[in-house]
Every structure is written in C-alpha cells, then in structure tokens.
Amino acid sequence: MSAIVMNQVVKTYPNGTSAVKGISLTIEPGSFTVILGPSGAGKSTLLRMMNGLETPTTGTVHVHNTLLTRKTLRTVRRTVGMVFQQFNLVGRLNVMTNVLTGRLAYRSWLGSMLHLFRAEDFEIAHEALARVDLSEKAWIRADQLSGGQQQRVGIARALAQKPSIILADEPVASLDPLTSAEVLDLLKSICKNDNIAVVANLHQVEYTRQYADRVIGINAGQVIFDGPPAALTDEVIEALYRRPEVIEEANHVAATTLAYA
Amino acid sequence: MAVKPLAAQSLPPLPPRPRNLMPIWATALIGVVWLAGVQLDISPKTLIYGWDDIVEYFSRYGHPDFSQAPSYVKLMLETIAMGFWGTIFAFVVAFFIAPFAARNLSPNAWTYNLAREALNFMRAMPDVLLALVFVASFGLGPLPGALALGVHTAGFLGKFFAESLERVDKGRYEALDAVGAGFSQKMMYAGWPSILREMSGYTLYILDRNIRTGAVLGLVGAGGIGIALYDTLRMFEYDQSAALLIILIVTIMLLDRLSSFVRGKLH
Numbered sequence: 283m284s285a286i287v288m289n290q291v292v293k294t295y296p297n298g299t300s301a302v303k304g305i306s307l308t309i310e311p312g313s314f315t316v317i318l319g320p321s322g323a324g325k326s327t328l329l330r331m332m333n334g335l336e337t338p339t340t341g342t343v344h345v346h347n348t349l350l351t352r353k354t355l356r357t358v359r360r361t362v363g364m365v366f367q368q369f370n371l372v373g374r375l376n377v378m379t380n381v382l383t384g385r386l387a388y389r390s391w392l393g394s395m396l397h398l399f400r401a402e403d404f405e406i407a408h409e410a411l412a413r414v415d416l417s418e419k420a421w422i423r424a425d426q427l428s429g430g431q432q433q434r435v436g437i438a439r440a441l442a443q444k445p446s447i448i449l450a451d452e453p454v455a456s457l458d459p460l461t462s463a464e465v466l467d468l469l470k471s472i473c474k475n476d477n478i479a480v481v482a483n484l485h486q487v488e489y490t491r492q493y494a495d496r497v498i499g500i501n502a503g504q505v506i507f508d509g510p511p512a513a514l515t516d517e518v519i520e521a522l523y524r525r526p527e528v529i530e531e532a533n534h535v536a537a538t539t540l541a542y543a
Numbered sequence: 544m545a546v547k548p549l550a551a552q553s554l555p556p557l558p559p560r561p562r563n564l565m566p567i568w569a570t571a572l573i574g575v576v577w578l579a580g581v582q583l584d585i586s587p588k589t590l591i592y593g594w595d596d597i598v599e600y601f602s603r604y605g606h607p608d609f610s611q612a613p614s615y616v617k618l619m620l621e622t623i624a625m626g627f628w629g630t631i632f633a634f635v636v637a638f639f640i641a642p643f644a645a646r647n648l649s650p651n652a653w654t655y656n657l658a659r660e661a662l663n664f665m666r667a668m669p670d671v672l673l674a675l676v677f678v679a680s681f682g683l684g685p686l687p688g689a690l691a692l693g694v695h696t697a698g699f700l701g702k703f704f705a706e707s708l709e710r711v712d713k714g715r716y717e718a719l720d721a722v723g724a725g726f727s728q729k730m731m732y733a734g735w736p737s738i739l740r741e742m743s744g745y746t747l748y749i750l751d752r753n754i755r756t757g758a759v760l761g762l763v764g765a766g767g768i769g770i771a772l773y774d775t776l777r778m779f780e781y782d783q784s785a786a787l788l789i790i791l792i793v794t795i796m797l798l799d800r801l802s803s804f805v806r807g808k809l810h
Contacts, residue, residue, distance in 0.1 A: 333721055335717060335720060335721060355723075356723045356725070357723070358723075359720070359721060359722060359723035360722070360723040362721075363721075363722075364718070364721035364722075366714055366717070366718060368712070368714050370712070370714035370715050370717065370718035371715075371718075372715055372732065372733055372736045372737055373737075374736050374737065374739060375732070375736050379732070383718075383719060383722060383724065383728075383732045384722050386719070386722055386723070386724040386725075386728045386732065387722055387723030387724055391725050391726075391727045391728055394728050394731065394732075395727065395731055397731070397732075436718075439718075439722070443722055443723075449721075
C-alpha cells in the first residue's frame, strides 16, 4: 500500500496564480523523498495538499488508500506529522505541552480542554522528546530554546502522533548549516529506524544529494525530474532552477550597475 | 578606482516624489474642530469667567468627614464586587464568542457576522440604560448593576480578544490543524495561550473600568457606593461626598497598582 497517491492534482488560487499544474505522484512507505525546486515553484503547495492544509482545485489525494475529503481530514491528519520552517510552536507553553499537542487528535475535545493528559500520552511524549534528545528541556518554555532545539521539538510533536508519514516544509530554511545537518540527520534516522515515510521540501541541492532516497524536482508547478539523487546531474539542476524572467532581470541589474560604476 | 566627489557622480534619478496631503488633512481637521467649538459655544471666555465659580464649588469639598467611613468602605466593597462579577460575566461571554468573531478562525462568514454583530450590539447598549432595564426587572441592588456591566463590557472584551486572535501567527493554528486537532483544541493549545498576555491586560482594564462605572451605576439604583454618593450630593452634604470621593479615588489608585503588578508578572 502506498503512503500517498496524488492523481492529476491542480491548485489554482482565487487570484489566478496557478501553483501546481497537474501533478501525479506516489510516495512509498519508509522512503525519504525530497521535493527540490526554486522558491515559488509550488513545492509548499504540493506538500500542503498531502495533508489537506490546501485543497486541490481538481485531482485527488489518497493517504493510505483513504481519499482526503472534509470528512476524512481529521483521521488522516492524525497519522501524518508535519514539521514547519518556522517551527510553529506556542512559545508561552512548555516543551512538554507542545509535544503533547501531537496527541490531541486521539483525545476528545472535552478531555483536553484543561490541558490534562493521560499517563500514556505523557509516556509517548517523553519517548518522542528522548528521541530528539531534549528530555531535560521538558518543562522549559518553548521560546527559551534555540532555533535548532525548537525544530527538534517540532519533530517530537510530529513523533508524538505515532505517524506513518512526516511532511517537512522547508525544515532547515531558518537554521544555520550545522543545525540544518543535525535536523536532517534526525529526520533521516527517524525515517530509516522507525520506517516512517518522510517527504521534505528543500531548496539546497547539496542536502538533497546527501539525504534523499528519491528526488522530485519541481519548477513552475510541474514535475521536471523524478529519480534517485545520483541522477541529479548539473544539467538537471540547471533546468530546475532556470527562470527566464529572473535571468533577464539579473542581466539588466548587472548592466545598470556597470553603467554607474 | 578613486572615489569621485558626490556632485560629480551622475546619480540615478529618483522616481517622482509622492505628493504629501498631510497639511491639507491637518487644516481640515482643525477647521472641523473649530466649527464644532463654535456650534457648542465652547469659548475660552466662558472658561475664564467660570473659573471663580469652579474654585468656589470645589472648595466646598475641603473638609471631608470620615465619621461614617466603615459604612462607606462596605459600600465601596459592594461596588468592587459588582465590578468583579460584571467582569467575570463579560469574560465568560467573550471567551465563547470571540473565536467566532475572529476572521481567521470563524468557520464561515455567517457565524463570523453573527458573532461580530452580537458583540457590536452589546457594546452599543449603554450600561446605564441596561442597568435601568435590569433594575426594573430584578429590583434594586448590585445584581442588576453587575449584569449591566457584564453585558456592556462583554462586547468590548469580545472584540479585543477577537482582534488579538486574528494577529496570532497563522502557522500556529496550522500546526494544530496538521495534527488533526479540533476547533476547541485549536483554541486551547494555540489561540488562547498565544494571547494570554493581551487577554489579561484587557481583562484587568475592563475590571478597572467596571469598578469606576459601577460607582456611577448606583445613581440608577444598582447598589454600591454610587447610591450614597448620589444621596449626599442631593442633600448638599459636601463633607460626606468628599469622603466618599476620596475613598473611591484611593481604591482606583490601589487597583491600578495591583493590575500593573499582575501584568508585570505575566510576560
């Protein structure tokens, strides 16, 4: 059973911007897939359609053979973790509570109103925190942590969901190179040891070559490359990052700068 | 390359400077304010001629009489209690309506508009009028006063809360959506914790405001220190009125200290 199946997915925003222009793809369980492409290529929209944060204009998304609809949304999301560029923790709450939010979909709204959780949920959250090596920070406010630590808390929150898929939307775009490598190592080890499919958006080619099992190259809302990182030649990269209007503008800027030098 | 003097460089031309309409608006505003003053007969002359009367009138309050202080303090406590209960009522109502009055959280346009109009309605009803209505239906005493304050300020608190909830970073709500949390869980784990500081600030301000207004509501029979103030003023017992006013002012000052202390604790 495939983890995610997208069929002819199109996303056109109300303002007429067409972010994704008919993409079909299949994500296999336990794989580490990187969606690579320049900013504005539609990577984020594509990823966000995998857990219904965006609804496709046309086309379908199946997660574990369940069609994503308004009705199935919450049950599907329960087992799909998500990691964000800006971490999206609640800074005022402590690390433990942020991780425990990963358990909310398994609990009734009434039970969770008072921030009371079952012992088993604490155990799961504790495990998740230990996994990202932040157990000792459990009772510290999330906004007291460094960026890299906050992203690890974000990963722990995803792990607390006991997910079979983790979606990572530019997980290292706000981090320095050292922490970026730590976070990607962590995601990779989670993928391999826990057999969780990871789909990550990245814009750095080096990281993609280093971590991906499979690369999906996106530009202007279309898949223009799909294969193992070894097949990611310089020609492919060049095609992936080619943006005629940007190149033209760059030439123009260079010319004007020269004129005034 | 040698640096040329500034004048010798041919700088790229700036785009045309946008026209600044500020002086026109400012002149228009001053004109309107002046016209309003003329219309309402507000003139410095009246103020100067009236000055002696003002001084004379206030001098009558020069000898506060605290002989009945214990009963005044009791009335003051009643007013404080009224303000508290009004604020609690307002908080509870706002807590449940505000999420629907926040554009980014409301499930659809219909609930959004309904919630907003409900808050507008509550805000638009003057609390003195509400107190009159409630006194007529529940009888004299602090209960109708508390209710009147509660209904009126629920409209304010609800609007403040809704606006704060709208300013919370949308990623925080998305993170909760992404784990599959429901609406109320999203509020308890992303919305409210994110605005805790603003929330307590607004609530303390409303409490302060409700205690001050509560003192006035006594005038329409809604209990507390207002009734005593009204009675002494009507009987021209300036010494008693002065004592009551001093108790009121000191209470408000203490409350202000208390609320900045509490606010300082939350960060």
